[in-house]
Amino acid sequence: MTTPLRRIGGVLTGLALVGGLAACGSSDAGTDNGLxxxxxxxxxxxxxxxxxxxxxxxxxxxxxxxxxxxxxxxxxxxxxxxxxxxxxxxxxxxxxxxxxxxxxxxxxxxxxxxxxxxxxxxxxxxxxSGIWFLTNNPSLDSIDKLKGKKIGLQFGSNFDRYGRAALDRHGALDNDNLVNLLFADALPALQKGSVSAVAVPASTAAVWLENNDFTVASKAEDDDPDLLxxxxxxxxxxxxxxxxxxxxxxxxxxxxxxxxxxxxxxxxxxxxxxxxxxxxxxxxxxxxxxxxxxxxxxxxxxxxxxxxxxxxxxxxxxxxxxxxxxxxx
The missing domain is CATH 3.40.190.10 (Periplasmic binding protein-like II)
Structure with missing residues (x-):
C-alpha cells in the first residue's frame, strides 16, 4: 500500500511580499544552453x-x-x-x-x-490542505461554542471560506463578529485576546501550539473534510x-x-x-x-x-x- 501525501503549508491571500524576491526580470529568459x-x-x-x-x-x-x-x-x-x-x-x-x-x-x-x-x-x-480553528480559551473546544465570540478570518482567503462555512454549519456564524485579519496579525491577536479564535493552516497551527497555550476547536480534516x-x-x-x-x-x-x-x-x-x-x-x-x-x-x-x-x-x-x-x- 502506498503512503499518501499532501502539499505542505497553507496558502493565504493579501498584498504583502516577504524578503527574497529577486530583481525584476523576465521569467522566460533562456540559458546559455538554450533551456x-x-x-x-x-x-x-x-x-x-x-x-x-x-x-x-x-x-x-x-x-x-x-x-x-x-x-x-x-x-x-x-x-x-x-x-x-x-x-x-x-x-x-x-x-x-x-x-x-x-x-x-x-x-x-x-x-x-x-x-x-x-x-x-x-x-x-x-x-x-488542513485548516484548524485555534482558540485562546480551553472552554472554547468546539465550533458551536464560538457563537457570539469575535473570530479572526482573512477575508477572501481559503481560511475565510472554510471559517464561514464551518461556523454556519455549526450554528455559530455571526458576520458582525468576524474580523478581517491578515495572517501575520493572527498570532498576536489571539495571544492578546483581541479575538477569541482564528482559522489557520494546520501546519502553522501545529507550530503555534508548541509555543502557546491554545486550544483546537476543530480540524477541517476531521470534522468538515468537504471544506478542505x-x-x-x-x-x-x-x-x-x-x-x-x-x-x-x-x-x-x-x-x-x-x-x-x-x-x-x-x-x-x-x-x-x-x-x-x-x-x-x-x-x-x-x-x-x-x-x-x-x-x-x-x-x-x-x-x-x-x-x-x-x-x-x-x-x-x-x-x-x-x-x-x-x-x-
Missing part, C-alpha cells in the same frame, strides 16, 4: 531564518537532484524559489514575468481568474502557449517527488521540517498525507467550484466562469 528557466513563486510561512523553498513533491524532487534531468528533457532548467506572504502577489509576479510558475491555494487562484487575470492551471491537487482547501500550480496563459511542455515537465517532477516520499516518509518529514525551521512533529501531525494520482484531481476541481461560488456570493468575483473549461483547456 528556458523555471522559477517558482509560493506563499512562505517558514520559521525565523528559513529560506523560501517549495516543500511539495516538486520541491522535494528538486532538492534531491531529480528535477533537473526531467526539466532538461522538456527544454527547461530550474532557476529559483521566490517567497511571498500570501497568494495574490504570486499572481502579480506571474503577470509581470518575475516568476514562471506559482504554487498557491484555490481561493486566490479562482479570484485571480474571475477578475480577469490570464492564468492557467497546470496541476490541481486533491483538497487535503486545495493547491494549484499555475502559469500564465502566454507562457503555457509558448512552452506547452511545461505541463508534462511539472507533473513528471511531482511524481518523482511523490515516489521518494512513499519510499521514506520519515526522511521527507525531516527534510520539510528543516526547510521550515519547525519541528518534525508539527509537520507530521498537521498533514493528512493524501495525494492524487491525477494531474487534475476531480475532488480538487469540485473545491474550485465551491470556491468560485463563495467568491461570487461575497461579491469578490462579479461573474462566474466555467471551472471545467479552465482547468482542462
Amino acid at each position: 528556458t528557466k523555471v522559477s517558482v513563486g509560493l506563499p512562505w510561512n517558514g520559521g525565523a531564518g528559513s529560506t523560501p523553498h517549495d516543500t511539495s513533491p516538486f520541491g522535494y524532487a528538486e532538492s534531491l537532484g531529480l528535477a533537473d534531468p526531467i526539466l532538461e528533457k522538456h527544454g527547461f532548467e530550474f532557476d529559483r524559489y521566490v517567497g511571498f506572504n500570501n497568494g495574490p502577489p504570486v499572481i502579480q509576479a506571474l503577470q509581470s514575468g518575475d516568476i514562471t510558475l506559482g504554487n498557491l491555494g484555490d481561493v486566490p487562484s479562482v479570484q485571480a481568474k474571475g477578475n480577469g487575470q490570464t492564468i492557467s492551471p497546470i496541476a490541481v491537487d486533491r483538497p487535503t 482547501s486545495t493547491g494549484l500550480s499555475v502559469t500564465t496563459d502566454q507562457f503555457r502557449k509558448d512552452h506547452p511542455e511545461i505541463t508534462d515537465a511539472y507533473w513528471e517532477v511531482e511524481q518523482a517527488g511523490i515516489a521518494e516520499i512513499r519510499k521514506d516518509l520519515d526522511k521527507y518529514i525531516a527534510w520539510a521540517a528543516s526547510q521550515q525551521k519547525g519541528s518534525e512533529e508539527s509537520v507530521r501531525v498537521s498533514n493528512t498525507w493524501d495525494f492524487s494520482n491525477e494531474r487534475i484531481d476531480p475532488d480538487g476541481v469540485t473545491t474550485l467550484k465551491n470556491s468560485l461560488d463563495f467568491l461570487v456570493d461575497q461579491g469578490i468575483v462579479k461573474k462566474p466562469f466555467d471551472i471545467e473549461e479552465w482547468v482542462n483547456s
Whole structure:
C-alpha cells in the first residue's frame, strides 16, 4: 500500500511580499544552453531564518537532484524559489514575468481568474490542505461554542471560506463578529485576546501550539473534510502557449517527488521540517498525507467550484466562469 501525501503549508491571500524576491526580470529568459528557466513563486510561512523553498513533491524532487534531468528533457532548467506572504502577489509576479510558475491555494487562484487575470492551471491537487480553528480559551473546544465570540478570518482567503462555512454549519456564524485579519496579525491577536479564535493552516497551527497555550476547536480534516482547501500550480496563459511542455515537465517532477516520499516518509518529514525551521512533529501531525494520482484531481476541481461560488456570493468575483473549461483547456 502506498503512503499518501499532501502539499505542505497553507496558502493565504493579501498584498504583502516577504524578503527574497529577486530583481525584476523576465521569467522566460533562456540559458546559455538554450533551456528556458523555471522559477517558482509560493506563499512562505517558514520559521525565523528559513529560506523560501517549495516543500511539495516538486520541491522535494528538486532538492534531491531529480528535477533537473526531467526539466532538461522538456527544454527547461530550474532557476529559483521566490517567497511571498500570501497568494495574490504570486499572481502579480506571474503577470509581470518575475516568476514562471506559482504554487498557491484555490481561493486566490479562482479570484485571480474571475477578475480577469490570464492564468492557467497546470496541476490541481486533491483538497487535503488542513485548516484548524485555534482558540485562546480551553472552554472554547468546539465550533458551536464560538457563537457570539469575535473570530479572526482573512477575508477572501481559503481560511475565510472554510471559517464561514464551518461556523454556519455549526450554528455559530455571526458576520458582525468576524474580523478581517491578515495572517501575520493572527498570532498576536489571539495571544492578546483581541479575538477569541482564528482559522489557520494546520501546519502553522501545529507550530503555534508548541509555543502557546491554545486550544483546537476543530480540524477541517476531521470534522468538515468537504471544506478542505486545495493547491494549484499555475502559469500564465502566454507562457503555457509558448512552452506547452511545461505541463508534462511539472507533473513528471511531482511524481518523482511523490515516489521518494512513499519510499521514506520519515526522511521527507525531516527534510520539510528543516526547510521550515519547525519541528518534525508539527509537520507530521498537521498533514493528512493524501495525494492524487491525477494531474487534475476531480475532488480538487469540485473545491474550485465551491470556491468560485463563495467568491461570487461575497461579491469578490462579479461573474462566474466555467471551472471545467479552465482547468482542462
